[in-house]
Amino acid sequence: PTPLNGTLSQQRLVVTLQADLADFRRIRDTHGGTVNDVILAAVTGGLRAWLMTRQQSLAGVRQVPALVPVSVIDEELDPTQLGSAVAPHFVVLPVAEPSPVVRLHQVSYSFEQHQAHARTVSAQRLAGISGFAPATFHVIGSRVAAESEHDYLLSVCNVPGPQEPRYAAGSRLVASYPIHPLAEGHTLAIGVTSYDGQVFFAITADRDLVPDASLVGQCISEALDELLDTVSGRRFRAPRGLRVVKNSGE
Template sequence: MDRVRPRDLAFLTDESPETPRHNATIEIFEGADSDGGGLDYQRLVSLIQDRIAFVPRYRQRVQPVPGRLANPVWVDDENFDLGFHVRRSALPRPGTSAQLLELVSRIVSRPLDRTRPLWEIYFVEGLQGGRVAILSKTHQALVDGVHTVDLGQLLLDASATPRELEADDWAPRQSPAPAKLVADALQETLTQPEAVLDTARGTSLALRRTAEERTRRARAFLGAVTGRRPKGGGVMSGPLSQQRRVVTVDTKLADYRKIRDTHGGTINDVILATIAGGLRAWLMTRAESLGGMRQVRAVVPVSVIDEELEATSLGSQIAAHFVDLPVGEPSPIVRLHQVSYSFQAHKDTGRSVAANRLAGIAGFAPTTFHAIGSRVAAEELRRGYHLSITNVPGPQAPLFAAGARMVASFPVPPLVAGHPLVIGVTSYDGGVYYGITADRDWVPDADLLGICLREALDELLDSSSSGRQRAPRGRRRTKKPADGAES
């Protein structure tokens, strides 16, 4: 019987109707073919049934301890129903991207059911071209990268022929009675001093998060009454409603390579410079213009090798890196150079992990990295930032689910209190896919930000058309990895 760790308990405690704490991913697949092959709902259910044994926590729920004598425990769900967690939906044919995103926005706005395992997957049919979408939702308390990776990492194969695995003969263990939970908590108190510390940490975090949430709600109420927005962040900071808006942008990796080859730096630098340019253009379209904002402070979780941080099963640790995106700078090349310089300092520490190493991890690891990255960003709230950006490199070869090829993958990261905008980026099979999550009320023009991101990338491409090699100051040009992976 495993107890919920204090860090994981904090994500459960921090959840509210305005801040559901789950990560989500939209994956687009080729649909079933005329011969009956490919991906359909029943094949997806069978695939999950086949792979879920590798993530036992996906069949467990959180069981509180009476009187809060100890942290809650993970227990097997005796009434586990795969059909409840894997749901079927459809768009009116031919479904457009806008219709899909409207459906996704409504689904990710709803918190997960705390009485069941903390995840859901939606199989969405009816997309244009006969394609289908898989939308997954997983609570931040579930995926820590240590004991549990994201289920999405296990569902994809490197070929159209699925891996054959041994049959799963799982049977749930009986849930402990309340009396046993109390007895175990008292016994741990007497025999395991570290358990007492964990309980104290969990209770302390719960009380602190509750107090912080009350303060945020009071400020939001005062803002609504007075009509005043929080100082300093403009549209980048504000109270959250219970509704979300999801925007996606798909771009080509070749464009980022061209910019990198012309101006130096890394693919990551170019992506962040694109975001900086998109934010600049978007902010300038708003009534408040830039409002004196010259920089947007962003937290960008990065993979590092650091024994002082919690180890993950992915071969590295995840740490927060802060970068000031120069939205006040009119030159796209200068913006790129400034971002590149910031990450050169990170690289010089010797802790950074090469992108091609991350992309080579078995399965589709970006789903797990995004989950861990969003946890890191949430834990850095006290240090202050405007925007969280998770950028994860994925494999540059096609992956398959039940024989169907995945053609795109968009991250849908969660919002945290006071931050009505967040951006996730995944590169996969020649594409770079942006997922923007925004509060529906505070950021009603999030779709315009998506347009601005495309224009910012075009602006950088135009600057690279001459083909002149101009490396940023302090940044040496690096050779392109032989295997085509990005750095």
């Protein structure tokens, strides 16, 4: 048993947060990977901090298996009305790892392995689809998570959106928070969408099992700040694969 699974009540909480897309790109440009990798690394760091506030022993919860729906080109899967299929990708979020950069590299490696064996659709292509495609992909991603027979503790669905403003009846869309339903037995679900230079998170939680859901959002925001510290020049950064020890004179 963990705080991420249990028998659900009928009550829900939704927590939202917003961040600059440029910050995720800065981290990606410095450490490699993709914006999606950085988002998942921030979620991993946020979960780690949240579990620690609950006095959850990380010796018992060292990794969180997560389901991340991805858009793929696969002849054996039914395509969506937007031209590609959505399939589950399973990634282990290393919540016991104290280094934010190592967490990012571990998440990136998982997706590198996935891309080596699957024909994934690029974020640029998804963002360039006419209309507002993220809403459709999020609906399909929710269904993929609900129908999965694979064991996982958390679903995280990130769909890149257009980086130009969208309008409806002359009114500008200013924010988009994708709210995912909870799959049976899962106390948290996270939807993410980038739009017009911003990244929008919506965290759905069971009110009875996760009454401190607002703290999850705060921890994710702080985990992003922790990653930003590694690219701001204020913190010494070791090259990938090397462990560097600073002496007291530096």
